[in-house]
Amino acid sequence: MSRLLSADRIVGVILLILCCLFTYFAFDLAKTIPPFFKNQPMRVDTLPRILGVAGIIASVVTIIAPTTGAKSAPEHKQLKESQDRMADLSFANFGQAKWGQLVAMIALMIVYSTYLRAGGFIPSTFFLLLFGSIILGERRWVAMVLVSIIAPLAIWLLVTYVLDRTIPPLPRALMDMMRG
């Protein structure tokens, strides 16, 4: 059962579905092409059609390919060890991973993305860094607050004066009020 449901196959099936959808939309593009362009040898949908079909074939190969055996044997123990050490988490040690922290961090990133413009760069980043550390279990409050104040200020100065880019530093409402 586990061999039938390998990670390769799960990803293969998901990508197969996506490639089928992409191929459908690629062929659907023909409807939007004006008559004059319809007989051109290269059209807006030429490469997407090729990609869609190639994607379907590659996904199917990924699904039907044997899950074991093709790996090249590492030349000696240390090479094997190096592969293991640089490997990402595998499905085997899923349980010990800090999934809760990851989900909380992704939620924090989404909130930051949504309110960055309205909340202003410096206050939003203060909360991102502070709550980011809290999520990861940090409790040295003085260090956290200091870092979360100094870093956004320093980066804002760098972006504004060195990179010459404008990011509103404070909440929009406050900026409007200051402008009068």
Place this chain on the structure above:
Amino acid sequence: MLDGILTGLSAAFTFQAIGLVVLGCLIGSFIGMVPGLGPMQVIAIMIPVAVGIGDPSVAMIMLAGVYYGAVFGGSTSSILINAPGVASTVATSFDGYPMARKGFAGKALTIAAISSFAGGTIGAILLTLAAKPLADVALLFQSPEYLAVMIVGMTAVAAFGERGRAYKAVLMVIFGMILASIGEGSQFANRPRFTFGYVPLQDGISSITLIMGLFAVPEAFFLILDPKRGQYKGDGQSKEINNMRINAQEAKEMAPVIGRQSILGFLIGVMPGAGATIASLMGYAMERNIAPKAKREEFGKGSLRGLTAPETANNAASTGSFVPMLTLGIPGSGTTAILLVALISLGVQPGPALINDNPDIFWGIIISMYFGNVVLLILNYPLIPYIAKLLAVPRTFLIPFVLFFSMVGAYLVSQNPTELYTMIVLGVVTTLLRLAKFPIAPIVIGFILGIRMEDNLGRALTDPDYTGFSFIWERPMTLVFLLIAAAMLFYPMIEGRLARRDRKKARDSQVNQD
């Protein structure tokens, strides 16, 4: 060539460029030392700064400095705490860490620094010699050849990158090309595609957002998921750095290893998809195999040859990987793909014309390699004991910062939250793909080459000299390239099948004997 070198020297030896190379090397070394963060992540984070600089030659020179710094930083953490920042420095820890444990951390760092310097410099000399003739040949190419060479590049990345599982890499290349086809891309796509009426998608996915989402964000996610990431075998203690000198006999033993591994590493680096990791592991294995018996037994216990070989080979290979990038505009590795993103973001069109259209950038990058190596040796190396003390940045501070820098980088592209959402989605998808052991570098290579492939395919198909795809058999060079691509793609699959059949045969014969 002399003119070119002089142009490069004048681009690289300005006050601003020198300052930025030094800064780049320092930032690269520091971040490269952090376990988990390697050249790809550091360069990705630094691209917005490079784009902000504006001058492409100076910006690329700085990024090249960041690159060498990060490779060197990775070696330092491999030696001192047995935590390689990236795969290409894993082989360094085989003998570097045992040497440090024996109390020779200073000596190990010196050997690593000299080997890196020599490998990088010899690589840069070979690149100087090879770049111009290769670019001249590439100038003869027309659209069909470009198209075919791009297909060869992509296939090589798939075939060499993932032995026996090339189809996974091919799938990732196609995934990258599909992402590139969103929005207005190619000149032949005369209207936005696959945007579903959503205006912010009309410009397509920004390449900066893509590399943040593919490389920086997932690395932070893995650091969150696995608090012990990158620190598996070490005792977590920084080793005391004392005597950094090596003696004449040791230098004599290192010299032939450096000579061999510089050339081998460079050649491996030139091949798309092979890169620094394979070069360092092959270099290590080769030196172990050819060493006299007494020396062979030292391997894994703090061997001087075992440390010199991977350090030389990975730096020479890093330099070698610039050959296809600079001469053909085709990235052979994830790192050069990211550098290519930087080049494109700076408004420079990569390809064989680069050497003539922008000689200051072309030669500036090459000259900055010599310069970066010198900076690493004379400036970074004495500072290593001090920088190493900063290694103890807790992950509770490090991770929010990595995410913050990635988000600011993506936000600066167009100051639109859509960029950030796209980056988060890409980060999550990449994390899942990495969990399923799918290679990620082919995605960015497919993304970068996708639009350019479409342009070249369009030009070839609309060329009145050919009917439809007849350019494939009417232009011999195109046909040869495509046959090479097919051979590279199918050989590993056939090889895997043959290996399985042999194993099955062996098993069957054993069963029969029993």
